[in-house]
Structure formats: C-alpha cells, structure tokens
Amino acid sequence: MRRGxxxxxxxxxxxxxxxxxxxxxxxxxxxxxxxxASAIGVLxxxxxxxxxxxxxxxxxxxxxxxxxxxxxxASAVLACAAVVLLAQAESWWAAAAGLAAFSLFFNGIMxxxxxxxxDHLGSDAHRYGWLRLWGSIGFVVTSWAAGxxxxxxxxxxxxxxxxxxxxxxAVAMPWLPRVAxxxxxxxxPGTFVQALRRPAVLAxxxxxxxxxxxxxxxxxxxxxxxxAHGYGPGAIGFYWAWGVIAEIAVFxxxxxxxxxxxLLTLLYVALAGTAVRWVLxxxxxxxxxxxxxxxxxxxxxxxxxxxxxVLLAPRLLPxxxxxxxxxxxxxxxxxxxxxxxxxxxxxxxxxAGPRTVYAASFVVVTCALAxxxxxLRGEPGARRTA
Numbered sequence: 001m002r003r004g005x006x007x008x009x010x011x012x013x014x015x016x017x018x019x020x021x022x023x024x025x026x027x028x029x030x031x032x033x034x035x036x037a038s039a040i041g042v043l044x045x046x047x048x049x050x051x052x053x054x055x056x057x058x059x060x061x062x063x064x065x066x067x068x069x070x071x072x073x074a075s076a077v078l079a080c081a082a083v084v085l086l087a088q089a090e091s092w093w094a095a096a097a098g099l100a101a102f103s104l105f106f107n108g109i110m111x112x113x114x115x116x117x118x119d120h121l122g123s124d125a126h127r128y129g130w131l132r133l134w135g136s137i138g139f140v141v142t143s144w145a146a147g148x149x150x151x152x153x154x155x156x157x158x159x160x161x162x163x164x165x166x167x168x169x170a171v172a173m174p175w176l177p178r179v180a181x182x183x184x185x186x187x188x189p190g191t192f193v194q195a196l197r198r199p200a201v202l203a204x205x206x207x208x209x210x211x212x213x214x215x216x217x218x219x220x221x222x223x224x225x226x227x228a229h230g231y232g233p234g235a236i237g238f239y240w241a242w243g244v245i246a247e248i249a250v251f252x253x254x255x256x257x258x259x260x261x262x263l264l265t266l267l268y269v270a271l272a273g274t275a276v277r278w279v280l281x282x283x284x285x286x287x288x289x290x291x292x293x294x295x296x297x298x299x300x301x302x303x304x305x306x307x308x309x310v311l312l313a314p315r316l317l318p319x320x321x322x323x324x325x326x327x328x329x330x331x332x333x334x335x336x337x338x339x340x341x342x343x344x345x346x347x348x349x350x351x352a353g354p355r356t357v358y359a360a361s362f363v364v365v366t367c368a369l370a371x372x373x374x375x376l377r378g379e380p381g382a383r384r385t386a
Contacts (some may be wrong), residue, residue: 271365
C-alpha cells in the first residue's frame, strides 16, 4: 500500500467488520431477548428508515469542512455510545431508540469516508477498489469470528462483538491521512440543489434505487429460499461466503477495469449481470451448480456496481458536494431501495410464491438498465474512464 492507504484500509476493515456482526446476527440477538418476529421486523425497519435520511446530515456538514477526520471520529464515537445503549436496552422502545441512534451515526460514516478516500487518491481514483476490498475481508473475518463467539459464549456476545468492531472503527479515524480538497476535472455548474434536477442525476439515483430494490429479496429471503429447496446450513453458509469472495475479486481487479472501460459501460455490465443472476435464481433453485454460478455474479451486482457508483456519483454533482453525492447513493439506494425491495419481496412471497420474488427482482433491475441507457448515455462524466 502507498502512504496513508494502510489507515484507510484499516478503517474499511473495521467498519465493514461491524456490518459483518450486525447484519447476520443482530436479529438473532433480538430474538434471544424474547422479541417476536413482527417486533424484530419493525425494529430492523427503524434502522433502515433512519438510514434513508441520516447520512445526508453528516455529508452536508462534511462538505463544508476543510478536514473531515474530526467528523468521522465524532460519528464513530457516538456510534460506540449507541451500541452501549443497545446492549443495555430492556424494552422495545429502548431498543428502537438505540437502533435509530446507531443507524444515524454509523450509517453517516461511510459516505464521508468514501469521499475522503477519493480526495486522498485524487487522480488515482481507480485504486479505490484496492482499498475497499479490505471492507469485504473485514466482513468475512468478523462474521466468522462472531459465529465462533456465539457458539462459545452465547447470544450475549453479539452486542460486545459489535462494540469491539465499532470501537476499532473509531480508533482508525485519527490515523487517516489529512487530504486537501480536490477540484474535479468534470465539474458540474450550479448548486447542489440545482444539480438534483438534472435528468442525468435523476436517472442515476433511479438506477441506484432500482438496483438495490432488486436486492431486497436476496438480503431478506435468500436463506429461506435455499432452505425451501432443500439446502442445508453448510451449503447455505457456503453460498453466502462465496458471494463475498466474488465481491472481493472484483475489488482486486476493479482498478484495471475502471481505467480501461467507460464507467457507463461497466454500469451496464453490473446491471446486466444482476439481471442474469435473478433469472438463474428464479429458474433453477434446485440446481446447486447453477446457484453457485448465480452467487458468482455477486461480483457484478454488488462489487462492480458499488465501485462504479462511488466513482460516478461525484462526477454528476457540483464541486464541494462529494460527501453528499455518496450519501445520496446510500440513502436512496441502500436505504429507500432496500426497504422497498424488502417490502415487495415479502408481499410477493406470500401472494405468489418464492420463485416469483426473484422473477420480480429481474424485472426491477431490467428497469434500472433501461433507465441507465436512456438517462446516462449522453452524460460526459459517465462516458469517461476513472
């Protein structure tokens, strides 16, 4: 790694390590506390709902600071405090308040962090994937380690495992390199609010919303889908792990791709790969090899899509709004898109059956591909390499 990149990689490792504890295990922690499935669903919806609006506040402040590191440190420390409150919550309302606070501060970190990383890389923005891959590695390591901790010490270890990872995130922040705010070569005129009315920006945000909505069925019901078709815990765990490994692979080779191909071309590939994936999942759920190939396409739908959107978002908005550009992707994609996709998947699961859920995911991501082709084709920033 180059100078300053070790600390950036460590921050990604710790942050997504926390995600690797929270995403797979926090519902189990709530279940161990005696909450019903419906109560858990509402609590996790609180976390997602705050994610829709929370990151924009941190991003707005970050875009008006010369040094983003104090804000990142403060957000991580407050996220630590929220985890402590979560660990001690004894009522549903206390758990809801703790999750809202944790979502507000924790989800506000990464858009600012990505903007800081891109400012540090400057003309080497294509190297982003080599830093971000440490986040995927952190997810794998901590989800595995947390599983071992749960097996030995029980569900009570989940909250403390999460706290360790969030504390590690806070510890990494003071070591981040200080960077000068960089002017971009593909500057967009006007203010941030004015830019939001540009057709290309609206199309880009719609693509993010639709792509992440298509993943609602995957993140909410994929394990249940595999169980319904006879897969055991070992096979299910392998498929989830293989998806993350494929994601890591695209972060390794991503820098070469974004230097060689236009970002719009790579976006098309990411969306088309996702469409093929959902067709395979819907059509051949009982074929282990086909499901393996479908999981391999996680490298396109998550890895390549994430790398491209992180690089493309700042090109579509005026200088000085880099963090808000990343926050829009997080809020409208992972936040609003994730909620809409999960709700749609849940309704279709009961109304039309599990396979229909992934057929609908194919339709949703195909709409994203059509929007990208119609709305971003003439955008100069999208027709350049990184």
